[in-house]
Amino acid sequence: MxxxxxxxxxxxxxxxxxxxxxxxxxxxxxxxxDPALTRRGCAYGIEFSCAEEATVRRILRQNGIKNxxxxxxxxxxxx
Amino acid sequence: xxxxxCYLDNAATSFPKPSAVTREVARCLRDYCGNAGxxxxxxxLFAAQKIYECRELLSSLIGAPSPESIAFxxxxxxxxxxxxxxxxxxxxxxxxxxxxxxxxxxxxxxLAHDGIITYDVFSALSQPNRSEKExxxxxxxxxxxxxxxxxxNHQSNICSYSxxxxxxxxxxxxxxxxxxxxxxxxxxxYNIDMQKMNINFLSAPAHKGLYxxxxxxxxxxxxxxILDTLIEGGNGVxxxxxxxxxxxxxxxxxxxxxxxxxxGLYEGAKFVKSIGVDAIRDHERELFRxxxxxxLEIGGSTVHLPEFEGxxxxxNTNNHSxxxxxxxxxxxxxxxxxxxxxxxLAHKALxxxxxxxxxxxxxxFNTKSDIDKxxxxxxxxxxx
Numbered sequence: 001m002x003x004x005x006x007x008x009x010x011x012x013x014x015x016x017x018x019x020x021x022x023x024x025x026x027x028x029x030x031x032x033x034d035p036a037l038t039r040r041g042c043a044y045g046i047e048f049s050c051a052e053e054a055t056v057r058r059i060l061r062q063n064g065i066k067n068x069x070x071x072x073x074x075x076x077x078x079x
Numbered sequence: 080x081x082x083x084x085c086y087l088d089n090a091a092t093s094f095p096k097p098s099a100v101t102r103e104v105a106r107c108l109r110d111y112c113g114n115a116g117x118x119x120x121x122x123x124l125f126a127a128q129k130i131y132e133c134r135e136l137l138s139s140l141i142g143a144p145s146p147e148s149i150a151f152x153x154x155x156x157x158x159x160x161x162x163x164x165x166x167x168x169x170x171x172x173x174x175x176x177x178x179x180x181x182x183x184x185x186x187x188x189x190l191a192h193d194g195i196i197t198y199d200v201f202s203a204l205s206q207p208n209r210s211e212k213e214x215x216x217x218x219x220x221x222x223x224x225x226x227x228x229x230x231x232n233h234q235s236n237i238c239s240y241s242x243x244x245x246x247x248x249x250x251x252x253x254x255x256x257x258x259x260x261x262x263x264x265x266x267x268x269y270n271i272d273m274q275k276m277n278i279n280f281l282s283a284p285a286h287k288g289l290y291x292x293x294x295x296x297x298x299x300x301x302x303x304x305i306l307d308t309l310i311e312g313g314n315g316v317x318x319x320x321x322x323x324x325x326x327x328x329x330x331x332x333x334x335x336x337x338x339x340x341x342x343g344l345y346e347g348a349k350f351v352k353s354i355g356v357d358a359i360r361d362h363e364r365e366l367f368r369x370x371x372x373x374x375l376e377i378g379g380s381t382v383h384l385p386e387f388e389g390x391x392x393x394x395n396t397n398n399h400s401x402x403x404x405x406x407x408x409x410x411x412x413x414x415x416x417x418x419x420x421x422x423x424l425a426h427k428a429l430x431x432x433x434x435x436x437x438x439x440x441x442x443x444f445n446t447k448s449d450i451d452k453x454x455x456x457x458x459x460x461x462x463x
Contacts, residue, residue: 010316010329011116011127012134012147032119044119 004050005071006060007033007043013065014044020063026052045071085413085452090236090264090391090420090440092286092293096343097350100290104343114335116315126338133345134328140348141262141281142272143299150298150328151336155263156182157309158282158298161331162259163187163230165306166280171196171227174218174256176242178204178235178425183261187230203231204240204428207384211243215250228257233265237420237429237438239367239389241265248277257302263287267351268360268390273301285340288359288390290347290442295340300327308333354443363390363441366450370439373454379461383429383436393429393436396461401435404460408437411456415439 008014014030021028026048033043048056050072057070086094107129113122115130134146143149152158163186167173175183177200190196199221203214218229229251234241244260251258259280262271267288273281279302285291300306308323312333316324323330351359367388374380380396396404405417418435419426426432439453 009324009326011119011124012131012328013326015128015131016146030119030124 002050002072003047004053004056005031005033005045005047006056007045007069007071009043009066011044014046016063017046017060017065020059020065021046021048021056024055024059026056026059028056083412085411085449087439087441087445087449087453088414088416089442089445090287090438091416093288093290093442095444096292097290097347099346099350100292100343103346104292104339107339107342112338115338116329117335129345130336130338130341133341133348136345136348136352137297138299140271140352141266141283141299142274142276143281144274144301147327148300150300150331151341152282152296152298152331153294153337155261155282155284155296158296159183159230159259159261160186161298161306161309162280162282163228164190164309166228166257166259166304167196168227169195170225172223172225173198173228173230174201174221174226175199175229176201176203176231176424177428178237178240179230179232179422180236180261180263180425181421181423182263183230183232184422184424200424202428203242204235204238204384204425207240207387211246214243215246218247219250219254222254222256226254226256228259230259230261232261232263233269233271234389235391235425236264236422237391237393237425237431237436238384239387239391240384241269241387241389244271244278245276251279252277257304264391267356268363270356273299279304285344285347288351289344290350291344292340294337295344297344298331306331359443360389362443363445364388366441366445366447367392369447370450370453373450374457377454377458377461380457383431390442391438391440393431393438395431395434395436396457399460401437404437404457407460408453408456411452411459413453413456415453 018028028046028048031045031047033045111125113126115127134149137149138146159182187198201218248258257279260278262283266283281299285295286293314329316329371385380394383393401417416438
């Protein structure tokens with residue numbers, strides 16, 4: 001699976017995003033992000049199949065989740 | 080110890096706790112007590128998910144806008160300080176009731192003493208039998224051009240008198256004044272809906288009507304206002320930046336969150352939801368009536384505001400101090416609280432600021448046999 005990552009500002013937003021995606025049948029994992037990618041420290045992200053990127057963007061937008069950045073490679077350590 | 084104890088001090092902290100609370104707190108300490116939002120290993124993430132579940136449950140219980148509008152704080156008092164000091168600015172005016180706990184009164188008095196704000200107090204407990212319309216008219220008359228906040232408790236902590244929150248919220252909305260509510264004595268006993276009642280800020284403890292454990296409380300925010308922080312520090316967000324983030328709840332959650340207390344709160348709130356707030360209140364009112372009528376039958380005592388039935392009853396005996404009555408009851412293994420209950424304003428309003436009162440407060444686990452034991456001990460003491 002070609003994985004994409006949406007970086008999130010906080011673990012709470014990551015959990016909210018994962019729940020929103022799951023409610024529409026999108027599987028995702030919460031991962032830690034390499035601090036070099038965000039320079040935020042303790043940064044989190046949602047990992048999902050790149051095939052779902054457009055849907056993921058829509059769901060996050062509809063749920064008021066402001067993601068910092070979309071990455072199209074596995075830049076984090078999967079949990 | 081608790082096999083021998085008749086516990087009637089639920090307004091201070093509820094006891095016993097539901098078995099689900101005790102079990103989950105122990106399970107947390109044993110199995111998953113990681114640090115939420117600090118690092119991203121499995122246990123940290125699991126802790127964060129448990130906390131998020133609690134935010135979801137609490138926000139649905141009180142009609143808060145979203146799970147993120149719930150910020151966990153060390154206590155209800157801390158939450159009230161955060162609201163008061165986070166909102167008020169130099170030159171602001173604030174209105175509070177005459178039955179506030181010191182958790183509201185003292186921070187406001189300090190800000191006023193420091194020359195930062197001014198305040199007015201409206202009559203509530205001192206005129207309990209007037210109409211809601213008269214009460215609202217008085218509050219409206221105290222609103223000034225610079226009034227920024229009305230803050231009050233939902234129910235007194237020394238008797239079962241409560242304020243008409245819906246009407247006060249409507250008044251605040253009409254006058255564009257922020258409305259903050261102290262629900263220390265009402266959460267778990269009254270239905271609360273922040274959005275329908277126009278409550279902008281609310282502070283609650285975990286360990287009273289929600290049957291959690293000490294060490295946690297929460298603030299709920301139903302406003303676009305960003306509160307100033309009370310303290311600053313680490314929260315796992317934007318760690319390389321010097322300032323606190325604007326995001327709720329992280330802005331207000333500084334330092335490690337008390338996970339065992341939060342999962343206990345979650346189970347306690349689930350317990351309350353499963354029984355139903357109305358059923359809990361009905362049970363407590365029945366105990367109130369049973370005690371009130373029993374005291375009146377014994378004679379030799381004064382029940383304060385006996386017509387306001389609920390989870391809390393205050394009384395004084397005619398010939399003994401409140402503290403003496405409490406000591407005698409403690410000797411009989413009955414836990415009640417005497418004195419001034421951290422509320423100078425309310426005791427002044429009740430005209431008990433020289434004597435204090437004996438406060439009896441019920442919970443869902445109390446029964447009429449507890450009240451029988453209490454009445455018997457009071458009768459023995461008075462007739463001694």
